[in-house]
Amino acid sequence: MEKKITDSGTDSRIRMLGGDAEYWDTASKYWKDVVTVNPHWAWNTFYCKNIPDNPVNILVVGVTDGTFLKLIREFRPNAWVCGVDFSFSMLVFAQEVEKKVVCCQGSHLPFKSETFDIVLSDYFLSVIRKDVLEGAVKEIERVLTHDGVLLAKELRHQGHMAVWAVLSSLIGLAALASLTLIPALALLTFPLCGLMLFMYNPVTHRMGRSAPLLKFLVHLSKFIIKRKRLPTVTEIKELYYLSKKYLNIFTEKEIDHLFLNSFLTIDPGVTLLSWNFSLTGVKTTPSRKDKRVYERESRQKI
Numbered sequence: 001m002e003k004k005i006t007d008s009g010t011d012s013r014i015r016m017l018g019g020d021a022e023y024w025d026t027a028s029k030y031w032k033d034v035v036t037v038n039p040h041w042a043w044n045t046f047y048c049k050n051i052p053d054n055p056v057n058i059l060v061v062g063v064t065d066g067t068f069l070k071l072i073r074e075f076r077p078n079a080w081v082c083g084v085d086f087s088f089s090m091l092v093f094a095q096e097v098e099k100k101v102v103c104c105q106g107s108h109l110p111f112k113s114e115t116f117d118i119v120l121s122d123y124f125l126s127v128i129r130k131d132v133l134e135g136a137v138k139e140i141e142r143v144l145t146h147d148g149v150l151l152a153k154e155l156r157h158q159g160h161m162a163v164w165a166v167l168s169s170l171i172g173l174a175a176l177a178s179l180t181l182i183p184a185l186a187l188l189t190f191p192l193c194g195l196m197l198f199m200y201n202p203v204t205h206r207m208g209r210s211a212p213l214l215k216f217l218v219h220l221s222k223f224i225i226k227r228k229r230l231p232t233v234t235e236i237k238e239l240y241y242l243s244k245k246y247l248n249i250f251t252e253k254e255i256d257h258l259f260l261n262s263f264l265t266i267d268p269g270v271t272l273l274s275w276n277f278s279l280t281g282v283k284t285t286p287s288r289k290d291k292r293v294y295e296r297e298s299r300q301k302i
Contacts, residue, residue: 020129023245024087026238031065031093033226034219034242039067042122042153043075046278050151051076056117059084059143061106061136062124066094072120073098082116084109107135114145121152123276125258126248133248133258141262141283150264150281155249157205159275164200171196205249216243250277
């Protein structure tokens with residue numbers, strides 16, 4: 001009989017993970033209300049095309065509510081799948097689909113080296129803290145077998161900048177038009193134009209100062225539509241808290257740098273206006289000399 005996840009040691013876990021666990025535990029309450037990505041679309045257009053229908057070991061990092069675990073079990077029944085997340089609350093949802101889930105940080109995966117043929121990461125690297133990014137990549141590489149594959153969708157700067165530029169231009173034109181045609185409407189369109197201009201910083205490729213407010217308004221609207229009621233004061237505070245999440249939005253150069261010291265050969269898989277990377281990383285077996293150099297450089301960094 002398999003044991004269910006317990007929430008013992010939650011306070012120490014939150015301290016260890018620097019608040020990430022607290023954030024995702026809160027997010028679990030509203031996941032179906034505020035989630036903005038479509039896992040089924042990602043599965044149909046990318047993941048299922050790269051996961052063979054034969055016995056393979058698959059690790060899902062960042063299982064959230066277990067959607068990808070469910071899709072793998074449904075469409076790749078021959079695969080052995082396991083998931084990790086650092087939110088107990090998310091894992092409780094995931095356990096309804098798959099019992100083999102573990103609570104841990106991405107930079108400390110509790111598995112033997114070369115255990116998995118495939119690691120699936122759906123925006124996992126985009127939402128974890130910057131200080132654990134390299135550690136997470138090293139751990140993913142470590143647990144992959146020779147010729148193992150990392151399949152990941154991660155946020156891309158160029159696509160976000162393109163969307164930001166188009167939306168800002170359209171809202172700016174609407175603001176000018178309203179000023180001419182319906183002056184009263186300009187009271188709405190001009191502030192909205194200002195919010196849009198400060199939503200994204202194309203120089204630092206980071207979400208801008210107005211992004212949390214706009215995300216909060218989207219979350220609030222979706223909450224009201226899906227739950228068919230107004231949120232309580234506590235729920236409003238938590239929805240705004242979720243809107244302030246820092247995101248890693250990568251340039252091609254940053255992706256190259258992130259995997260520079262790994263033995264993963266990365267294909268970013270982007271088109272001109274893609275707002276995300278469809279990363280395919282194949283683990284190559286290094287020579288003994290390469291291994292010694294890599295291990296020496298790793299020790300020097302520590």
